[in-house]
Amino acid sequence: MSFPWPEPGTPLADVITPMPVIDEDRLAANIARAQAYMLAHGKAFRPHIKTHKILSVARAQMDAGAVGINCQKLTEAEVFAEGGFQDILITYNLLGAARLTRLRALNDRVARLSVVADSAVTVAGYAAAFAGSKPLSVLVECDTGGGRVGVQTPAAAVALAETIAAAPGLIFAGLLTYPAPGGAARVEAFLAETMALLAAKGIDCPVRSNGGSPDLWQAHLVPSATEHRAGTYVYNDRSMLRAGECGPEDLAMHVLATVVSRPTDTRAVLDAGSKALTSDLLGFTDYGEIAGLPGARITGLSEEHAVVDLSACTADLPQVGDQVRVIPNHTCVVSNLFDRMVFHRGGVVTRVEDVAARGTVW
Amino acid sequence: MSFPWPEPGTPLADVITPMPVIDEDRLAANIARAQAYMLAHGKAFRPHIKTHKILSVARAQMDAGAVGINCQKLTEAEVFAEGGFQDILITYNLLGAARLTRLRALNDRVARLSVVADSAVTVAGYAAAFAGSKPLSVLVECDTGGGRVGVQTPAAAVALAETIAAAPGLIFAGLLTYPAPGGAARVEAFLAETMALLAAKGIDCPVRSNGGSPDLWQAHLVPSATEHRAGTYVYNDRSMLRAGECGPEDLAMHVLATVVSRPTDTRAVLDAGSKALTSDLLGFTDYGEIAGLPGARITGLSEEHAVVDLSACTADLPQVGDQVRVIPNHTCVVSNLFDRMVFHRGGVVTRVEDVAARGTVW
Numbered sequence: 001m002s003f004p005w006p007e008p009g010t011p012l013a014d015v016i017t018p019m020p021v022i023d024e025d026r027l028a029a030n031i032a033r034a035q036a037y038m039l040a041h042g043k044a045f046r047p048h049i050k051t052h053k054i055l056s057v058a059r060a061q062m063d064a065g066a067v068g069i070n071c072q073k074l075t076e077a078e079v080f081a082e083g084g085f086q087d088i089l090i091t092y093n094l095l096g097a098a099r100l101t102r103l104r105a106l107n108d109r110v111a112r113l114s115v116v117a118d119s120a121v122t123v124a125g126y127a128a129a130f131a132g133s134k135p136l137s138v139l140v141e142c143d144t145g146g147g148r149v150g151v152q153t154p155a156a157a158v159a160l161a162e163t164i165a166a167a168p169g170l171i172f173a174g175l176l177t178y179p180a181p182g183g184a185a186r187v188e189a190f191l192a193e194t195m196a197l198l199a200a201k202g203i204d205c206p207v208r209s210n211g212g213s214p215d216l217w218q219a220h221l222v223p224s225a226t227e228h229r230a231g232t233y234v235y236n237d238r239s240m241l242r243a244g245e246c247g248p249e250d251l252a253m254h255v256l257a258t259v260v261s262r263p264t265d266t267r268a269v270l271d272a273g274s275k276a277l278t279s280d281l282l283g284f285t286d287y288g289e290i291a292g293l294p295g296a297r298i299t300g301l302s303e304e305h306a307v308v309d310l311s312a313c314t315a316d317l318p319q320v321g322d323q324v325r326v327i328p329n330h331t332c333v334v335s336n337l338f339d340r341m342v343f344h345r346g347g348v349v350t351r352v353e354d355v356a357a358r359g360t361v362w
Numbered sequence: 363m364s365f366p367w368p369e370p371g372t373p374l375a376d377v378i379t380p381m382p383v384i385d386e387d388r389l390a391a392n393i394a395r396a397q398a399y400m401l402a403h404g405k406a407f408r409p410h411i412k413t414h415k416i417l418s419v420a421r422a423q424m425d426a427g428a429v430g431i432n433c434q435k436l437t438e439a440e441v442f443a444e445g446g447f448q449d450i451l452i453t454y455n456l457l458g459a460a461r462l463t464r465l466r467a468l469n470d471r472v473a474r475l476s477v478v479a480d481s482a483v484t485v486a487g488y489a490a491a492f493a494g495s496k497p498l499s500v501l502v503e504c505d506t507g508g509g510r511v512g513v514q515t516p517a518a519a520v521a522l523a524e525t526i527a528a529a530p531g532l533i534f535a536g537l538l539t540y541p542a543p544g545g546a547a548r549v550e551a552f553l554a555e556t557m558a559l560l561a562a563k564g565i566d567c568p569v570r571s572n573g574g575s576p577d578l579w580q581a582h583l584v585p586s587a588t589e590h591r592a593g594t595y596v597y598n599d600r601s602m603l604r605a606g607e608c609g610p611e612d613l614a615m616h617v618l619a620t621v622v623s624r625p626t627d628t629r630a631v632l633d634a635g636s637k638a639l640t641s642d643l644l645g646f647t648d649y650g651e652i653a654g655l656p657g658a659r660i661t662g663l664s665e666e667h668a669v670v671d672l673s674a675c676t677a678d679l680p681q682v683g684d685q686v687r688v689i690p691n692h693t694c695v696v697s698n699l700f701d702r703m704v705f706h707r708g709g710v711v712t713r714v715e716d717v718a719a720r721g722t723v724w
């Protein structure tokens with residue numbers, strides 16, 4: 001395997017940095033634990049592949065018992081359809097003739113494809129594109145406090161469900177939400193009220209899909225939900241650790257980096273910048289945590305450099321050439337920066353996987 | 363050309379979003395203006411290709427009179443060497459046997475290759491790798507207030523220059539700095555003092571390389587510098603506009619996006635998230651400016667969504683399906699997210715270019 005990709009058996013100490021590395025055992029444990037929890041609570045589990053974008057990881061999630069996968073964009077779903085996945089939910093308002101033509105082709109190819117809508121404009125696009133073809137399953141996306149997309153009220157959800165149900169090429173498949181963290185009560189209230197309104201009109205609502213890794217272990221607090229979607233849980237990250245949703249031993253992704261400069265007694269510079277870690281802060285004031293260097297703070301990133309303030313570091317200070325492991329603030333965005341990624345077990349490389357759906361924003 | 367890449371002649375209104383689009387005329391004007399300024403002030407100009415990562419754009423910069431190109435990492439330089447570029451400066455401490463073996467191969471292939479060092483460890487690596495081969499030109503990187511890498515004092519610069527000059531496989535080529543914006547006086551003082559110390563020891567210092575788009579138009583305030591390096595000037599962005607380094611008519615990159623949701627009267631959601639715009643704030647409190655929508659604020663990004671607060675927007679509010687143009691906070695990081703990029707003249711697609719060096723972090 002050519003530079004910078006290591007052969008299996010290579011110690012991580014010999015891996016070219018910057019490089020995200022995935023711990024096989026932690027990955028497998030994260031997959032198994034989430035699936036067991038969902039099984040125990042009678043929820044279908046639908047992993048969001050945005051976190052890893054890797055076919056073999058999604059296969060492991062399916063093998064563990066996932067009902068299907070969740071993608072965010074059409075082109076992301078196409079990659080996984082090409083990889084053989086037959087139950088795909090695209091949680092996005094898909095607009096425009098060119099995209100909808102591709103969506104129709106995808107629907108013909110995949111056994112169970114579903115999408116979402118939160119407006120009559122989106123539904124009209126689906127209806128026009130799918131008239132006379134294999135019907136498209138559409139869920140109504142509901143804003144239960146997340147403050148992103150979604151209809152604002154149960155009444156609006158019902159109105160849109162009726163529009164979908166009335167369109168010849170469309171099937172109203174249910175409700176979906178991506179809530180604010182800690183929003184279980186609001187999700188349950190919104191779903192229950194909408195289901196009652198739909199039932200009163202005789203409209204079937206088979207799927208109620210809730211989501212989010214931050215709320216993964218609270219999924220049972222939404223009894224009206226039939227399934228849960230989550231992405232980040234598969235690797236976990238610094239934001240999940242802060243939220244108490246995982247422990248340090250559940251962190252499956254680190255970004256290996258090397259100290260390339262020690263300009264002053266209190267400053268180190270790493271070779272992992274915003275092209276390796278991204279600038280996602282997610283509420284933090286620094287750009288990742290360095291394992292084993294308590295008190296060290298990544299105070300700034302440029303594209304290829306991380307500036308580390310060592311003034312409060314209580315460990316032995318790293319020297320030029322030393323390798324360090326960074327716990328990224330947000331794993332999903334790191335995955336989108338690398339064409340391939342290194343997996344390891346106990347610090348020894350096991351495989352290198354293509355990040356097949358990297359860069360799929362359409 | 364397959365989806366999502368438009369054929370030449372396609373109006374931008376028909377381009378699939380999100381998509382960065384480059385204005386050919388503004389690009390050409392930005393290249394010409396910077397080169398003319400450097401020529402007028404007797405400075406060699408060395409564009410940093412990190413901003414565009416596109417071979418044809420770098421060729422246009424060379425055709426305009428650039429002395430060579432600047433890359434930040436070895437693998438980035440390899441892409442441009444493969445593209446035929448013969449004068450490449452890599453402004454990075456390159457460490458590790460595997461990387462240095464590749465660096466030696468690159469040095470054999472390129473007419474004029476130079477690198478930097480700011481520590482004895484980096485120099486020792488170069489010296490070991492280049493003993494007995496075509497000599498490697500090494501500049502000493504100086505921290506003149508930028509607070510990233512670089513030796514801290516003129517005396518330290520001289521000491522490292524002597525180490526380089528004493529190594530059989532290395533040539534001390536000069537001094538380099540990436541200053542803090544507005545740091546011309548400190549750069550000049552550092553360079554002048556170091557040059558005097560070197561001259562007193564009889565050490566030749568042919569190149570003094572200053573850098574940064576924020577200081578591009580102040581390059582003449584550093585008389586001791588022989589060359590200037592800059593990247594962002596080629597496209598410009600919101601941060602350059604804020605700094606007064608360009609005008610709105612000099613913005614060569616926009617990111618086309620589509621309104622995919624209007625959940626409330628004051629909220630719009632775009633299909634360009636952190637996978638299209640990145641989370642780089644560069645001191646802003648929002649994630650880009652929407653051209654033609656004064657008062658609209660991109661208050662949040664998730665990977666595939668931008669949440670826009672329209673409550674202070676004084677223009678007609680955009681509706682679901684409308685295309686908008688986002689001025690990104692930082693163009694360089696946008697380039698790293700797309701495998702290809704669309705160029706246009708007057709809103710009509712002229713070409714699609716490979717972002718050949720995307721993802722090169724090694």
